[in-house]
Amino acid sequence: MDLRQRDTRLQELMDDPGCDPRVLDRTFRRFAVVNALVSGWRAVWRTHVVPALPPSGRARVLDLGCGGGDLARSLVRWAGSDGFSLEVVGVDPDERAITAARRSTARGVTFRQASSTDLVAAGERFDVVVSNHVLHHLDDDARAAFLADSERLATGRSLHSDIRRSRQAYRAYALASPLVSAGTFVRVDGLRSIRRSFTVPELQEVLPAGWTAERAAPHRVLAVRDA
Template sequence: MPDLSVRAAEAVELMDDPAADLRMLEQTYRRFQMVNAVVSRPGMIYRRDVRPHARRRRVRILDVGAGGGDLCRSLATRLRHDGFAAEITALDPDERAMRWAEAHDAGAGARYRRERTGDLVAAGEQFDIVLSNHLLHHLGPDEVSALLAESERIVAPGGLVVHHDIARSRTAYRLYAAGTAVLADNLLAGSFIRTDGLISIRRSYTAAELADIAPIGWEARRGFPFRVQLRWEHPDPRP
């Protein structure tokens, strides 16, 4: 058991290596939807963060650090099922991720952009909902602060920013290690999911650590199971 009392800031996930095996990387993207359905609970993200805004008007949704695009596809399916109109944008600076996600859009109709939030700030773009899932642990404290500042600038009045991630804990590490060990030779075979998932937990922030980083107005929340999020709502000037 590694030391989880402090964040393993220097650890690097295998899939982040520019020279990572492409077949394993694509298998990782392929399996993300299955794993994240359990770990990230996209249905909860939809019901709590997206649907209340979608009921009001056509929503512009931005998924920051979208990776293989599984969250975008999941949200698009739920929005379509409920009859809501939305424009979904997947943002990631990794060309490999965006190329794979666009090729596997599966009718979601998302836009895939190889850019960073700073590029959107410079272009003056705005969205009603800004989301991320499993992005924060890839960033150092200064980078998290920059992301939050840029998120505030690209969310429209009355909009919502929510950055979701894993919460670092010994229990989360033990359970993930045990659960993925059973699947390592079948469903997860040929992917980085088991190894990188354990590294991700070691790199993740606790809610208290995120609260220390976040500026005034941001709320750090604990979630179930072993989840954390940073939330900020743009004041709506309309009566």
């Protein structure tokens, strides 16, 4: 497997509008397990989100491309444990994702079928804007628009987390994913995601001025911008 360059020709199975809806639903549900194991967001919450919260400890956070909603729910749970009060809005333009996200409710979290452009047009503003596993899905034009919208929506920090492509990440996921992928797209799409994802220098090269690409564990890359 040649991982020296991004393979942007690959399409993830769940991105197919005609994919099996039952398998897709199981995939959204399984993301809560997969992301807890591989996304590193618990550490990112402490190192990158908490320092960006207002001094009052009360904040409005936007999760762009929220998928099944597990990150939005986790942020509210961690905030409560650490003495903060968050209102988290999770948005996704895919109706299937929002349907899955709304099946599990959490106090302080709302889900909407919307794009970042819709929110900009509506004049929405948030203290912190985040996303997980979105950047590698986007082509150059879509990524530029997504990041520009993120800048307009965030009064404080924009923080987008994604996979950091490497042989080690690919091998580790190939070995571990069968344990949680039965009946889902998790294994195939995860491996394709790694092949589509950025290294830190690659991401820094395509980020607009004012953004910084950072390395994070495990096998993660962050795009960060402070307003």
